[in-house]
Amino acid sequence: MDVGERxxxxxxxxxxxxxxxxxxxSIATVSLVAxxxxxxxxxxxxxxxxRASIAxxxxxxxxxxxxxxxxxxxxxxLVAHDIANPFIAATAAGVGEVFGKDMQLILAAATGxxxxxxxxxxxxxxxxxxxxxxxxIQDDPQLGEAGFPxxxxxxxxxxxxxxxxxxxxxxxxxxxxxxxxGLGHRVVVYxxxxxxxxxxxxxxxxxxAAFRQHVHRAKIVSARSRIDMHVAQALVARSLPSWRRQGAxxxxxxxxxxxxxxxxxxxxxDVEVPGALSVASFDNNPIAAVTHPPxxxxxxxxxxxxxxxxxxxxxxxxxxxxxxxxxxxxTSLVVRRSTGPAxx
Amino acid sequence: MDVGERxxxxxxxxxxxxxxxxxxxSIATVSLVAxxxxxxxxxxxxxxxxRASIAxxxxxxxxxxxxxxxxxxxxxxLVAHDIANPFIAATAAGVGEVFGKDMQLILAAATGxxxxxxxxxxxxxxxxxxxxxxxxIQDDPQLGEAGFPxxxxxxxxxxxxxxxxxxxxxxxxxxxxxxxxGLGHRVVVYxxxxxxxxxxxxxxxxxxAAFRQHVHRAKIVSARSRIDMHVAQALVARSLPSWRRQGAxxxxxxxxxxxxxxxxxxxxxDVEVPGALSVASFDNNPIAAVTHPPxxxxxxxxxxxxxxxxxxxxxxxxxxxxxxxxxxxxTSLVVRRSTGPAxx
DNA sequence: CTGTTAGCGCTTTCAA
DNA sequence: TTGAAAGCGCTAACAG
Numbered sequence: 001m002d003v004g005e006r007x008x009x010x011x012x013x014x015x016x017x018x019x020x021x022x023x024x025x026s027i028a029t030v031s032l033v034a035x036x037x038x039x040x041x042x043x044x045x046x047x048x049x050x051r052a053s054i055a056x057x058x059x060x061x062x063x064x065x066x067x068x069x070x071x072x073x074x075x076x077x078l079v080a081h082d083i084a085n086p087f088i089a090a091t092a093a094g095v096g097e098v099f100g101k102d103m104q105l106i107l108a109a110a111t112g113x114x115x116x117x118x119x120x121x122x123x124x125x126x127x128x129x130x131x132x133x134x135x136x137i138q139d140d141p142q143l144g145e146a147g148f149p150x151x152x153x154x155x156x157x158x159x160x161x162x163x164x165x166x167x168x169x170x171x172x173x174x175x176x177x178x179x180x181x182g183l184g185h186r187v188v189v190y191x192x193x194x195x196x197x198x199x200x201x202x203x204x205x206x207x208x209a210a211f212r213q214h215v216h217r218a219k220i221v222s223a224r225s226r227i228d229m230h231v232a233q234a235l236v237a238r239s240l241p242s243w244r245r246q247g248a249x250x251x252x253x254x255x256x257x258x259x260x261x262x263x264x265x266x267x268x269x270d271v272e273v274p275g276a277l278s279v280a281s282f283d284n285n286p287i288a289a290v291t292h293p294p295x296x297x298x299x300x301x302x303x304x305x306x307x308x309x310x311x312x313x314x315x316x317x318x319x320x321x322x323x324x325x326x327x328x329x330x331t332s333l334v335v336r337r338s339t340g341p342a343x344x
Numbered sequence: 345m346d347v348g349e350r351x352x353x354x355x356x357x358x359x360x361x362x363x364x365x366x367x368x369x370s371i372a373t374v375s376l377v378a379x380x381x382x383x384x385x386x387x388x389x390x391x392x393x394x395r396a397s398i399a400x401x402x403x404x405x406x407x408x409x410x411x412x413x414x415x416x417x418x419x420x421x422l423v424a425h426d427i428a429n430p431f432i433a434a435t436a437a438g439v440g441e442v443f444g445k446d447m448q449l450i451l452a453a454a455t456g457x458x459x460x461x462x463x464x465x466x467x468x469x470x471x472x473x474x475x476x477x478x479x480x481i482q483d484d485p486q487l488g489e490a491g492f493p494x495x496x497x498x499x500x501x502x503x504x505x506x507x508x509x510x511x512x513x514x515x516x517x518x519x520x521x522x523x524x525x526g527l528g529h530r531v532v533v534y535x536x537x538x539x540x541x542x543x544x545x546x547x548x549x550x551x552x553a554a555f556r557q558h559v560h561r562a563k564i565v566s567a568r569s570r571i572d573m574h575v576a577q578a579l580v581a582r583s584l585p586s587w588r589r590q591g592a593x594x595x596x597x598x599x600x601x602x603x604x605x606x607x608x609x610x611x612x613x614d615v616e617v618p619g620a621l622s623v624a625s626f627d628n629n630p631i632a633a634v635t636h637p638p639x640x641x642x643x644x645x646x647x648x649x650x651x652x653x654x655x656x657x658x659x660x661x662x663x664x665x666x667x668x669x670x671x672x673x674x675t676s677l678v679v680r681r682s683t684g685p686a687x688x
Numbered sequence: 689c690t691g692t693t694a695g696c697g698c699t700t701t702c703a704a
Numbered sequence: 705t706t707g708a709a710a711g712c713g714c715t716a717a718c719a720g
Contacts, residue, residue, distance in 0.1 A: 013491055015713060026691045031715060043689060063470035064411035065713035068696045073408065075450070075469075084437040084647075086430065093428040096453040101461070104469050106419070106450045109440040117445070125419075125448050126407035147357055229630055260634045267634070286573055290604045290611070292636030303428075359697060370707045375699055387705060409697035412712045692719080697712105704707080 014057045023053035030054075034061055073126045076313055077108045079117065080133040081195075085227060085257060086285040087302045088133065091153065094306025095131065103128075103314065110134050119146050129313040131306075135197040149316035149323060151309045154199045154300075156328075163316065165308045165327040166199065169282070172298030172331035173206035176280055179296070179333060180250055181214035184342040185278065187247040189221040189239075191232065191262065193254045200254050203282050203298075207252060221246055225258060232261025233268075240269060249277060249342040256283035256297055263291055263338070274340030284334050294336035301329055358401045367397035374398075378405055417470045420657055421452045423461065424477040425539075429571060429601055430629040431646045432477065435497065438650025439475065447472075447658065454478050463490050473657040475650075479541040493660035493667060495653045498543045498644075500672075507660065509652045509671040510543065513626070516642030516675035517550035520624055523640070523677060524594055525558035528686040529622065531591040533565040533583075535576065535606065537598045544598050547626050547642075551596060565590055569602060576605025577612075584613060593621060593686040600627035603639055607682070611636060618684030628678050638680035645673055 016027040016034070023030070025046060032038045033050040042050075053059070067073050078095060080088045095105055106125060110116035119140050122130055130146070133153040152164040180188060188211065193200040212218045221243060225232045232253070243251075253259040259281035266273050273279055273293055281288075284299035308327045315321035360371040360378070367374070369390060376382045377394040386394075397403070411417050422439060424432045439449055450469060454460035463484050466474055474490070477497040496508040524532060532555065537544040556562045565587060569576045576597070587595075597603040603625035610617050617623055617637055625632075628643035652671045659665035 013713095017713085027714080028691060028693095028716085029689090032690095035715085041689070046689080058464065060464050060468045062412070062713050063468060064408045064417065065696090066715075067408035068406070068412055068698085068713080069715045071696080082437065083427075083440065084430075084433050086428075086433070089428050089430070089433040092451065093426065093453075096427065096451065101465060104450050104452070106448050107436065107440065108448070109437075120402065120404050121445060124404045124407060229634070260631055264634045267638075287604055287631050287635070290573070290607045290635050291631070292634055292638060294611070294636060357697095361697085371698080372700080372707060372709095373705090376706095379699085385705070390705080406697050409712090410699075412697080412714085413699045415712080690720085692717100694715105694717085696714085699710105699712090701710085702708090704705105 013062070014059045015062065016059070019050065019053045019057055019059045022057060023050045025050060030059075034059070067126065072317075073128050074102060075104045075106055075125070075127045076129040076131060076310075076317075077106045077122050077125060077127045078131045078133065079108045079110060079122065079137065081110045081116075082227070083107060083109060085255075086287065087255065087257075087283050087300070090285070090302035091133065091306035091309075094303035094308075095310040096306075097303075098307050098310035098314065123147065128317045131309050131313060135195065149313050151313045151316075153305055153309050155197065156202065157198050161324050163312045163323050163325045163327075165305055165312065165329065167300045167305070167329050167331050169199070169202045169298070169300075169331055170206045172282070172300070172333050173203055174210040175333035176252065176296075176298055177207050177210035177214055179335060179339065180252075180278065180280070181211065183278065183340060184344075185250045186215055186217060186342070187219040187221065187249060189223055189243050189248045189251045191235075191251060191253040191258055192222065192224045193258075194224045194226050203254055219247070221248055225261075227255050227257050229257055229261040229264065232258040233265045234261075236262050236265035237269065240265070240271070250339070251277060251279050253279075253281040256281050256285045256288055256295065259288075259295055259297070259338075260291060263293075263295070267292060273338055276343055278339040278342070280339050288334075289336070291338070293338050296336045296339040297334055299332050299334050301331075304329055357406070358403045359406065360403070363394065363397045363401055363403045366401060367394045369394060374403075378403070411470065416661075417472050418446060419448045419450055419469070419471050420473040420475060420654075420661075421450045421466050421469060421471045422475045422477065423452045423454060423466065423481065425454050425460075426571070427451060427453060429599075430631065431599065431601075431627050431644070434629070434646035435477065435650035435653075438647035438652075439654040440650075441647075442651050442654035442658065467491065472661045475653050475657060479539065493657050495657045495660075497649055497653050499541065500546065501542050505668050507656045507667050507669045507671075509649055509656065509673065511644050511649070511673050511675050513543070513546045513642070513644075513675055514550045516626070516644070516677050517547060518554040519677035520596065520640075520642055521551050521554035521558055523679060523683065524596075524622065524624070525555060527622065527684060528688075529594045530559055530561060530686070531563045531565065531593060533567060533587050533592045533595045535579075535595060535597040535602055536566065536568045537602075538568045538570050547598055563591070565592055569605075571599050571601050573601055573605040573608065576602040577609045578605075580606050580609035581613065584609070584615070594683070595621060595623050597623075597625040600625050600629045600632055600639065600641055603632075603641070603682075604635060607635055607637075607639070617682055620687055622683040622686070624683050632678075633680065635682070637682050640680045640683040641678055643676050643678050645675075648673055 628641040
């Protein structure tokens with residue numbers, strides 16, 4: 001009705017030209033104001049007018065158009081196997097804590113048997129960086145030319161030139177072996193991850209080496225399972241007789257999730273923990289405190305892993321900090337009630 | 345060295361013009377081949393040549409440029425409070441199961457006290473759809489004009505015209521109340537979520553109503569806490585004496601995570617479960633089977649929630665199916681050892 | 689302080 | 705069956 005007002009509202013999505021027209025300025029000015037770069041470049045009055053128009057029309061910058069010209073996506077991919085795993089979920093939460101509204105986390109799950117996504121796939125998402133928590137990708141020949149920073153999580157080895165955040169697993173592993181040795185255990189089942197990863201090799205080797213050092217005639221019985229509670233449970237149900245025949249008095253697992261399965265299997269078989277068999281693991285997820293019985297576990301601070309990795313990737317993206325940095329997080333044993341004296 | 349070959353490899357990121365030059369075709373042809381639209385439009389020989397060049401140069405379509413012209417982002421946001429919560433993590437995993445390589449999941453955590461992100465913020469990420477698992481956003485006035493499909497998770501109420509997936513909480517809640525009534529409980533503490541959400545109101549109301557119906561002189565003691573194990577634990581530690589004075593013989597929590605805290609607090613206070621106090625909750629996360637003691641819980645299939653929501657949003661995005669659909673998932677009580685006869 | 693303009697890399701008519 | 709060309713909406717020089 002009023003002649004001074006634009007009558008027809010823009011049909012589709014509101015764009016910069018709509019705002020420009022509404023405010024009576026050029027789109028360059030709109031861009032400046034919309035991006036908070038108006039300070040000292042646009043008069044306060046004009047800026048206010050533009051802001052009012054933006055609010056009135058509900059204008060939101062088209063991110064694709066912006067990315068096309070800036071080359072930045074404000075997006076980082078987290079590549080991991082299973083977000084339902086509490087350790088991964090905690091890592092993601094840590095990443096999210098660090099990312100503000102300015103950086104988005106995209107979940108690139110390496111689900112099923114498609115195998116992990118390769119660099120090409122990830123970069124087809126349009127990301128400014130990548131957080132890798134699976135094995136193998138580091139060997140992707142395209143990694144060097146990824147064109148964006150890559151931070152490797154929970155792996156101490158690999159090509160130099162990549163930043164990484166990992167745990168000093170040796171501390172906790174040694175403490176765990178001393179703890180079990182002190183309780184008189186001599187034959188221990190080590191339930192490893194089926195998936196070969198250097199972090200799992202580390203956990204096993206460091207524990208095994210220290211255990212052999214502390215215990216005379218130590219014996220390690222090896223087993224592997226997927227990192228899945230039910231799979232681990234089924235394996236234990238099958239293998240328990242054999243393990244007991246070999247004299248095992250304790251089971252150590254590579255991850256908490258596997259330990260949950262072990263506890264479930266032992267409960268189902270009416271095996272007392274730690275009376276008949278002690279159980280311990282690596283991860284110390286929050287719920288380890290309330291399992292039946294509460295789980296002795298080497299604490300690997302996942303949330304911090306995520307936070308540190310996010311910090312590294314953001315620094316490389318925004319302040320183009322040099323890659324190749326390593327952040328090493330300490331670990332420590334948390335003793336709870338799932339471990340006790342070896343039965344005689 | 346060979347005259348027939350392009351010598352200087354493209355400097356920056358490989359783009360369509362590089363491939364076109366390498367293959368001796370136009371960029372239009374490259375686009376066709378790269379998008380699998382070559383069938384019947386490009387000769388087999390040319391297509392093969394282009395594909396070879398794409399592989400040789402490692403060409404990946406620039407997603408921002410593509411989005412700019414197609415208007416599609418191949419990205420969906422999941423808005424939730426805390427990815428570290430096993431229920432949310434399972435939901436995300438379900439979503440990921442459905443999304444192929446063609447659709448990416450972005451995690452828009454409503455962390456901290458910034459409050460949940462609003463529609464404008466989400467759409468500034470560039471998404472084709474949105475999965476909402478928090479309260480409040482449905483009341484965002486901009487929701488109608490979001491410009492992309494929105495699916496509401498785990499809420500039965502709200503504006504029509506939005507698709508939603510939620511649980512028929514009544515079934516499980518009623519079973520739980522019957523279960524407790526049958527065990528002779530009369531005074532029950534209901535530990536609700538601090539965060540007001542219709543799904544939590546539902547859980548409480550349905551349980552309470554059924555319990556009052558089954559139990560003569562039933563009494564419900566109300567409490568609230570954040571959905572955080574340690575917060576719940578602290579609350580229980582403080583409130584336990586008062587609750588016992590009031591004659592409570594059971595604690596029901598709105599979520600498993602709170603129940604973990606309850607179990608931890610009771611274990612710390614040397615209160616026998618279920619001997620002195622029974623505990624039950626809603627969610628039935630996988631680890632509920634291995635808590636101390638294993639937790640009686642109403643199963644809310646989170647993974648399926650995610651799967652169904654993903655299906656709905658994809659249908660609306662790709663086949664522009666009509667919004668306003670509702671998928672209702674059944675629930676059922678899973679009885680474990682944390683509930684037993686009320687002490688006398 | 690504000691506007692004009694040249695692309696960013698790609699998809700998609702439309703002609704040839 | 706292929707190519708030329710017109711934008712998609714925006715940012716960033718540059719000019720005024």
